[in-house]
Amino acid sequence: VKNVNNELQATITPKDEAGFNATFTNEQLGKLKITKAVTGGNNSIGTYQAIVTTKVLEQAEGEEEPKEVTKYVDKDGKLNDSKVYVDVPANGEVIIEKLKFGEYSVTEYRNSAEITGYQLTIDGEETKKIDKDQLLIQVDLTNTYVKDTKAQLKAKKDFNGKIEDGKFDFKVTEYTDSTYATVKEVIDEQSNKGTTVLFKEMEYQGEGKHYYIIEEVKGKDGTIIYDEHTQKVEVDVKNVNNELQATITPKDE
Secondary structure, eight states: OEEETTEEEOOOSSSSOOOOOOOOOOOOOEEEEEEEEEESSOSOOOEEEEEEEEEEEEOOTTOSSOEEEEEEEOTTSOEESSOOOEEEETTOEEEEEEEOSEEEEEEEOGGGGOOTTEEEEEEOOEEEEEBTTBSEEEEEEEEEEEEOEEEOOEEEOOOSSOOOTTSSEEEEEEESSTTOOSEEEEEEEEEOBTTEEEOOOEEEOSOEEEEEEEEEEOOSOTTOOOOOOEEEEEEEEEEETTEEEEEEESOOO
């Protein structure tokens, strides 16, 4: 502003209209690393499937307020409405990039990890947050496989007459504990084959002790005095190097 011949004159610089442009050029993005460790099993699975989810706000058409919805994250970091899986190699890792700030939950698709004859435990499933202070988050999934085991109880029948197959009947009853006070269930009933009574195999899928009584079922032949003796049997199942092993006591028939 200047005085020109007793008149103030204003000069604007620049003469053009002032323009303001705002450009968002540096959005910070994070990464998610998923590792997979496998213990036990028969190495039949080379790739496991993880499920990664996050929650975002979305405003549906006709809604006044946005609502929190769950999205599924794929291997490229893209969000999906329907469930997708992220492949993770056994004893390996995968990194998902270009993830916006927020919480991400990682679980495993259990059905694809099951192995027949093994019990599966999955550890490490959790939720972690990506923010400006934590641009890389890591979730470590561990699968532990424990091989099932079986045990078969036997009995021996002594008879001072001619022993015929199917002449004598026996049963195995399971009890709830070592007091043998409460019946859990009748496991099996079998007849003799010669002097041997062989019961069906019992499968065990976890550690623990099991208590049984073997006894002869009294027959209807009045010329025979049936044995009323009962035999207590304990099966102790333990995990040895990720394989269940069953020890039967007493070991004799």
